[in-house]
Amino acid sequence: MENFEISEESNLPPDPIISFGPEDLRGVVAPHNDALVVTVTIANYDVARIFVDSGSSVNVLFKGTLDQMKMEGFELEPISTPLYGFTGHAIRPLGQIFLPVSMGNDPRRVTKMVSFTVVDAPSSYNGILGRPAMKDFRAVASTYHQKLKFPVGREVGMLRRDHKVARRCYDGVVREEGKKTRVEVSMIRRGGAMLTVARREVQTLEEEEPEVVELGVSGEKLKIAADLEIEAKEKLIICLKANLDVFAWSVQELRGIKPAVMEHKLNLLSGVRPVKQKKRHFGPDKDKVIKEEIGELLWAGHIREVQFSTWLSNVVLVPKSSGRWRMCVDFRDLNKACPKDCYPLPRI
Structure with a gap:
């Protein structure tokens, strides 16, 4: 029986030891069968509801997520290989895109260029990090501890799970996501050289409760999306107030249709x-x-x-x-x- 040895370059620092212990279970309600759902930064966007799936052979970014990011200057590379889920159904990808992905918080933050396969399909998740991303980040996931750990130099970075979001994704009850803005300058390393990603506004994709608007003097209230622009929100409220009689505010108002009609x-x-x-x-x-x-x-x-x-x-x-x-x-x-x-x- 032959023995094989993996050679390492001498100029690369040794990876730190990644382990999980009892202290990693703090805040985790056990027993559980939750998936590992995290938030990562993709091209300066803090994207929530990212499913860590070590069984996926590709990294997936859903078209709805890409549309929300409103990115300019990025083009999809054509890809002809279909994707097959566990049900055996084939999905034709829209293309492939390379985007910088950052994990962790400073100073234990690492950024890599990740290849995503863009898919136009309904999903409770915004994206999937599969085996290719896990390999690039040399990350180790533990669904039991609900954490993802990865080396950052000689230290270990960590992502915690989004517990409530994971449950809502599993149940298929995920609300519309809002957007928050901040400004960030991101640095990435490519080929040993540091490259600066242009300074831009960062759209944070996260869940936000709908806004409750009072429409009438009698206390009529409706819920509208909280991420509407100010002008669109004002026009919507004016339209709703002008058509209060269209809505049934109690079951007594649902009288049905007259038999004569x-x-x-x-x-x-x-x-x-x-x-x-x-x-x-x-x-x-x-x-x-x-x-x-x-x-x-x-x-x-x-x-x-x-x-x-x-x-x-x-x-x-x-x-x-x-x-x-x-x-x-x-x-x-x-x-x-x-x-x-x-x-x-x-x-x-």
């Missing part, structure tokens, strides 16, 4: 016997939710009580992504008794 009737197949479903039991917690939902519908006038019903269907509670319940009605027996429309929608 339009009325919907169910066509039943001839000879079909009405079905009265047996009463189902949901338990005290679900019964409380059903009682509250029915009470609101009765109070708003959307439903009325019927003493002798021909058809009788139970309600069904469906869990929402927010953890609450959505009340539906089990109309399967009624649907079976209705003739099927072969063309329920017009051909577009």
